[in-house]
Amino acid sequence: MAEDPLLTVEDLRVDFETATGVVQAVRGASFQVGREKLGIVGESGSGKSVTGRAILGLVPPPGKVEAKRLEFEGTDLLSADHRQMREIRGRRISMVMQDPKFSLNPVMKVGHQIAEAYRTHAQVAAGEAKRRTIEMLAAVRIRDPERVYEAYPHEVSGGMGQRIMIAMMLIPDPDLLIADEPTSALDVTVQLQILAILDDLVSERGMGLIFISHDLNLVASFCDRVLIMYAGQVMEVLDARDLKRAKHPYSRGLLNCLPRIDGGRGELTVLQRDPAWLEAKR
């Protein structure tokens, strides 16, 4: 990455204190994001989602977030107060979650929800907000934006719901978008169409994108760089095109255990976990 990074994360730690002891969800993750597409890949429990949430200060209690540095364009996100975080959240950094069914308000028209997101961050009249909303719905390739503006969330499909979420997150024109498994609940063709929309918007607006996913192949073909997480640690950071040349045994194991359409029908390689990977890098 040549230019100045948007976001710098250094030694990020997230602990959850539970009745049975402290769960270390993220254990010393460090990375930088510029105006690029960064993929974070890992299996369940690897800490990839918690990392995304920690950036926005959305880790639920009893979670505790610590870091040597968590800086977004010169602002220290850890020492920022609630007012400053509200300025950043949504306006500068926004987040798309996995399932639109749980992220949209079921009793509010889709258009009103998007317009509300816009008017929270921009001082505009209601008419102008509506006009911008319909523009935005068209930008995420919804064919009939006027009709969808008046629709309730239960009246739209999963793919459409996720386009609506993306429209809502992009309307304040953020610099960084965190997408947490934005398409894993969708069919594969719809998934790719939505990624294409994200891809185009990211390159048109010069945004940064953190794309969190469990799908290594998808991330490798979609993102510029890939960060592989295991047990709360960053195992390896690679250029996406070099993924096939990954060195860490965990990354290699993940790649090899996938069944392939053009592969043979032999036994799949099973990932052998090495306890040494769990030892925190200090």
Next chain:
Amino acid sequence: MIWVHDLKVTFGKGAHTVKAVRGLSFQVAEGDSFGIVGESGSGKSTVLRALAGLNPAWTGQVEIAGRQQAARRDKAFYKLLQMVFQDPYGSLHPRHTIDRILAEPVAIHRLGDADRRIDRVLEEVGLGPGFRFRYPHQLSGGQRQRVAIARALVLEPRILLLDEPTSALDVSVQAEVLNLLARLRQERELTYILVSHNLAVVAHMCERLAVMNHGRLVEELTAEQLRAATPTEPYTRQLLTASLGYDRAAIDQFEDFEATA
């Protein structure tokens, strides 16, 4: 082994009718592994449920192991055919031990010798006797799916219907479960029908597969044809392209394949 002709499944009445399966025919030879691929709403799981007798509202002809099947099935049928479901978190009774989960089918079918059968089947799915008196919540997703497979196998059926058996699992666990299913098929000479949205999983596990869309069979092809990327139907080709990863240029060519009446 399995012969299906003009299978139709319809839900609802009048204006609310949903034709989930609109006339499907295929056959699976003994010892074969047949895959059904499709996107959500294509009717692939509905076909499995109709074959398993879980949904009596179907028309057409279904012949399993040489016997014409009616809407309701008798007990002997379930000794022959068992099903493994998608969600290992929802398909095991949370308050029953693994022992009780596996003992129940043995008792229903009066097979006797439950102790030995349970130990053996747990060994076969790679869990071992240590798991016998645990509860499902004490197991990981992959271990639960192994229990679900053990529950199906404890009756020593000849046919297994697998409905997205690995889609709730991490890829490393998926590899283990797929290897287990492949080994069991070989050892026990089982016949499989595997339903999945994942082309790679079906290509890996099955010799032949059917592609479904909107309740219809779009194309039937062999895994070799899929591997050589020679499907004839545009829908199958698009599905194949989409399964190979993100390709910005290819996505602009995607079409909507609407239901035909």
